[in-house]
Amino acid sequence: MVNLxxxxxxxxxxxxxxxxxxxxxTIVLFPGxxxxxxxxxxxxxxxxxxxxxxxxxxxxxxxxxPGGILQPIADGVKLIFKEVMIPYKANKPLxxxxxxxxxxxxxxxxxxxxxxQHWVIANLDVGLVFVFALTSLFPSMILIFAxxxxxxxxxxxxxxxxxxxxxxxxxxxxxALSVVLLxxxxxxxxxxxxxxxxxxxxxxxxxxxxxxxxxMAELERLPFDxxxxxxxxxxxxxxxSSGAIFMVLFLALYMKLYLMSSLVTVLxxxxxxxxxxxxxxVWFILKTLIVATFxxxxxxxxxxxxVDMLIKLxxxxxxxxxxxxxxxxxxxxxxxxxxxxxx
Amino acid sequence: MPFxxxxxxxxxxxxxxxxQYYPYLLMFVVFDVVGMFLFAWGMSYRTIPLxxxxxxxxxxxxxxxxxxxxxxxxxHRENW
Numbered sequence: 001m002v003n004l005x006x007x008x009x010x011x012x013x014x015x016x017x018x019x020x021x022x023x024x025x026t027i028v029l030f031p032g033x034x035x036x037x038x039x040x041x042x043x044x045x046x047x048x049x050x051x052x053x054x055x056x057x058x059x060x061x062x063x064x065x066p067g068g069i070l071q072p073i074a075d076g077v078k079l080i081f082k083e084v085m086i087p088y089k090a091n092k093p094l095x096x097x098x099x100x101x102x103x104x105x106x107x108x109x110x111x112x113x114x115x116x117q118h119w120v121i122a123n124l125d126v127g128l129v130f131v132f133a134l135t136s137l138f139p140s141m142i143l144i145f146a147x148x149x150x151x152x153x154x155x156x157x158x159x160x161x162x163x164x165x166x167x168x169x170x171x172x173x174x175x176a177l178s179v180v181l182l183x184x185x186x187x188x189x190x191x192x193x194x195x196x197x198x199x200x201x202x203x204x205x206x207x208x209x210x211x212x213x214x215x216m217a218e219l220e221r222l223p224f225d226x227x228x229x230x231x232x233x234x235x236x237x238x239x240x241s242s243g244a245i246f247m248v249l250f251l252a253l254y255m256k257l258y259l260m261s262s263l264v265t266v267l268x269x270x271x272x273x274x275x276x277x278x279x280x281x282v283w284f285i286l287k288t289l290i291v292a293t294f295x296x297x298x299x300x301x302x303x304x305x306x307v308d309m310l311i312k313l314x315x316x317x318x319x320x321x322x323x324x325x326x327x328x329x330x331x332x333x334x335x336x337x338x339x340x341x342x343x
Numbered sequence: 344m345p346f347x348x349x350x351x352x353x354x355x356x357x358x359x360x361x362x363q364y365y366p367y368l369l370m371f372v373v374f375d376v377v378g379m380f381l382f383a384w385g386m387s388y389r390t391i392p393l394x395x396x397x398x399x400x401x402x403x404x405x406x407x408x409x410x411x412x413x414x415x416x417x418x419h420r421e422n423w
Contacts, residue, residue, distance in 0.1 A: 129382060150356045163364060166371040173378040180385035308423075311367050316414060319374075323403065326381075330400060334393070 022118075030281065031115045036107060039285075040254045041072035046289075047296050054300030075247075082243035087150050090240070094148035098141055099245050102252035105134045105141070106259055113262050114189045116272045116280035127188040128176060131263060135218065135256065139165040142227065142237050149240035157236035161227035163307055164217055167314030168224075172214035174322035175207035178329045179267045182343055192271030197341040199270040203332055206325040208268045210318045215260040215295070217310065219253075222299040226307055261291035366417035370410075377406070 005014040018024055026032055045060060049067065052059030060068035086092055112127035114120040124130055139161045146158025180186060182203060183194040194200075201208045217224040228236025238249050265271060265287045274283035305313075332338055362368065384391075384399050416422050 129379075147357065152356050155356060155360070159360060159362075163367075166364070166367050170371065170374045170378055174381070177378075177381050177385045180382060181388050184386070184389045186382065186386050308364070311364055312418065315367065315370065315417070326403070327400065330388075330396065333388075 023121075026119065026121045031110060031113065031119050031121060033107075036110060036255065036258070039258055040251060041076075042069075043254045043258060043292060044072045044075070044250070045069055046292075047299075050293065050296050051300045054297070079247040080244055084243040084245055085240075087240050090150040091148035094144055095240075096245065098145040098148065099241070099248040099252065102138065102141055102145075103248055103255065105137050106252045106255035109134050109259055110262075112188055113259070113266060114192055114271060115262075115284045117189075119272075119281050120189060123187060123189045126186045128180065128186045128191070128267075131188075131259070132173065132176075135259070136165070136169060138218075138256070146237040151240050153233045153235075154237045154239045157227045157229075157233045157239070160229075160233075160307060161220075161237060163311060164220070164224065164226055167311040168214040168217035168318075171210050171314055171318035171322045172218065174319065174326060175204075175210040175214065176267060178204040178207040178322075178325045181326065181329045181333065182338070188266050188271075192266055192273070194343065195270040196273055198338075198343075199268065199273075201268040201270075203338060203343075204268070204325055204329060206321050206328070208264075210322045210325070211267065212264065212294075213318060214314075215264065216298070217314070219257055219260055219295065221295055223302045223305055224310055225299075225304060226310065229304055257292060257295065258288065261295060262288045264288075264291045363423050364417075366413060366422050370413050370417065 005011045028034060045068070048071070049059045060071035062068055063074040064070035086095055109131040111121040112124045112130055114123070142161045143158035146154040146161075179191060179200050182200055183191040185191060185194075191200075220227055225236075227233075228238065230236075233239070238246065241249055262284070265284060269287050269291070272280035272284045274280075274287075278286075333343070381399075381403075384396070388396060
């Protein structure tokens with residue numbers, strides 16, 4: 001911590017000490033705000049490029065830099081200067097504040113995500129539950145936003161978002177439970193530390209598969225993008241959003257994409273561990289971007305499934321597999337198979 | 344408003360809709376709570392004796408029967 005200035009002459013050294021302190025750097029620069037914004041902008045460009053390659057197109061090209069990498073900035077400037085249209089009889093405060101709340105709920109969990117041994121803002125003892133608690137607020141917020149926009153299709157999309165949560169949330173938690181059993185802790189730093197010798201993807205492979213499918217449903221990615229099904233519901237729950245509100249919503253959605261892929265990295269892919277020739281945060285971001293790629297690719301490949309099929313999948317397949325892996329993990333822990341990896 | 348091409352919307356948007364998949368919603372309410380308690384167990388697995396863990400696993404195993412029956416009911420379309 002930095003001591004408060006006592007005399008006017010201390011103010012400048014105080015500011016320098018504050019700006020160069022580890023707390024300030026972690027919150028503002030690296031795992032914090034600026035890094036998040038840059039990665040989110042990169043992800044919007046990257047998703048368009050990947051989808052374009054799948055469909056034999058080129059994608060963004062003209063907005064400066066190699067491959068139109070400045071496209072997110074051009075989009076942002078365009079969306080900021082567009083008029084924000086608020087529908088007739090819409091609930092104005094909710095319509096404006098819910099997108100900001102979504103950004104908040106997507107950004108705050110990054111405080112507990114460890115990007116390296118010392119690159120974490122807060123090492124919470126209940127980090128995993130904290131992330132789940134904040135991200136599980138999304139469907140309810142989406143329903144409120146959809147209701148506030150006073151239109152038929154957003155409302156249907158919001159309801160579907162709620163049904164989707166019924167399908168994916170329990171399998172997601174139970175599959176994370178296997179990791180908690182293996183690591184013996186809910187703190188994300190402890191979970192990554194326990195994976196120094198072996199990634200949890202190996203002893204908990206079923207959980208990895210279930211968790212990956214569940215976050216695909218959570219992120220409304222294509223086999224499960226029922227709340228925003230374009231051919232049926234115009235654009236789903238964000239049909240009525242325009243201009244800056246649309247931009248803020250997309251900021252929240254891509255931040256959540258980054259959040260959930262980094263959560264997969266933390267829980268199953270060994271977090272920051274990797275050969276020492278690259279620094280820890282680089283390994284973490286590399287793994288996270290690979291996971292994000294695998295989340296993006298199905299959008300160009302698969303067709304959408306029905307709501308009842310998704311709920312049936314969640315309750316009859318994913319939940320059973322996740323529970324089976326919990327029993328398997330207890331068996332592995334008690335027979336001592338994992339003792340050679342220090343678990 | 345991008346939808347309805349800037350016209351004043353026609354008809355009511357905030358109507359009463361039937362919440363479908365009711366059995367699944369009931370199961371969700373039950374399993375949500377169970378899931379959170381399981382996290383408390385998973386965290387303290389290494390510190391509590393093995394007998395206590397077996398009780399939790401037995402409880403999970405016993406939960407299979409009601410879960411199966413609820414799924415049997417939920418998969419029938421007339422119960423949605």
